[in-house]
Amino acid sequence: xxxxxxxxxxxxxxxxxxxxxxxxxxxxxxxxxxxxxxxxxxxxxxxxxxxxxxxxxxxxxxxxxxxxxxxxxxxxxxxxxxxxxxxxxxxxxxxxxxxxxxxxxxxxxxxxxxxxxxxxxxxxxxxxxxxxxxxxxxxxxxxxxxxxxxxxxxxxxxxxxxxxxxxxxxxxxxxxxxxx
Numbered sequence: 001x002x003x004x005x006x007x008x009x010x011x012x013x014x015x016x017x018x019x020x021x022x023x024x025x026x027x028x029x030x031x032x033x034x035x036x037x038x039x040x041x042x043x044x045x046x047x048x049x050x051x052x053x054x055x056x057x058x059x060x061x062x063x064x065x066x067x068x069x070x071x072x073x074x075x076x077x078x079x080x081x082x083x084x085x086x087x088x089x090x091x092x093x094x095x096x097x098x099x100x101x102x103x104x105x106x107x108x109x110x111x112x113x114x115x116x117x118x119x120x121x122x123x124x125x126x127x128x129x130x131x132x133x134x135x136x137x138x139x140x141x142x143x144x145x146x147x148x149x150x151x152x153x154x155x156x157x158x159x160x161x162x163x164x165x166x167x168x169x170x171x172x173x174x175x176x177x178x179x180x
Contacts, residue, residue, distance in 0.1 A: 021077050028074035035066030104135040120170020121160060125152030 042059035112128040129148025134141040160167030 021082050024073070024077040024082055028070050028077055031070030031073065032067055033070075035063045035068075035070055037063075038066060039063035101135050105132060108132055108135065117168055118170065120156070120172060121167040122149065122152035122156040123170060123172065125149075125155065 038059055042056045042063060045056050045059065047056060108128055108131040111131075112124050115124040115127065126145055126149035129151060130141055130145030133144030133148075138144050156167055156169070159165045160169070
């Protein structure tokens with residue numbers, strides 16, 4: 001008599017049937033819900049009648065991709081194809097989360113949202129980028145602030161001015177409006 005052969009696939013199927021795929025199901029359902037939310041929201045965008053393509057094409061495309069991906073994950077989970085835990089990840093489970101860093105990042109994000117209208121997109125993005133780098137332990141925070149300013153100005157010019165999206169210039173860059 002031969003003993004049953006233990007393959008990684010057989011072991012994975014056996015352990016996957018023993019654990020509840022709650023996390024995977026929640027992820028799939030949230031992805032589908034996000035896709036539905038984006039699809040419904042895209043129909044609320046005002047479209048000028050002169051545009052052929054219009055501004056709703058990209059949000060609808062993203063919404064459809066989200067819903068298809070969510071349904072694919074949901075079908076995979078129902079069929080028993082569960083994600084395997086990352087074994088090579090270097091995580092020390094004995095350390096607690098650094099709540100101070102998380103609070104700094106949340107505070108920076110809230111400050112970014114509040115400062116966009118006051119100081120403009122580019123400077124608010126620079127503060128967010130530099131502050132996040134500082135929170136995460138950057139040695140030279142001022143370099144991150146300068147990189148953030150460069151990225152913010154690039155996004156401001158490309159998306160705000162050239163593509164015509166509504167990104168506030170703020171008082172310091174108000175002179176850019178007539179130039180572009």
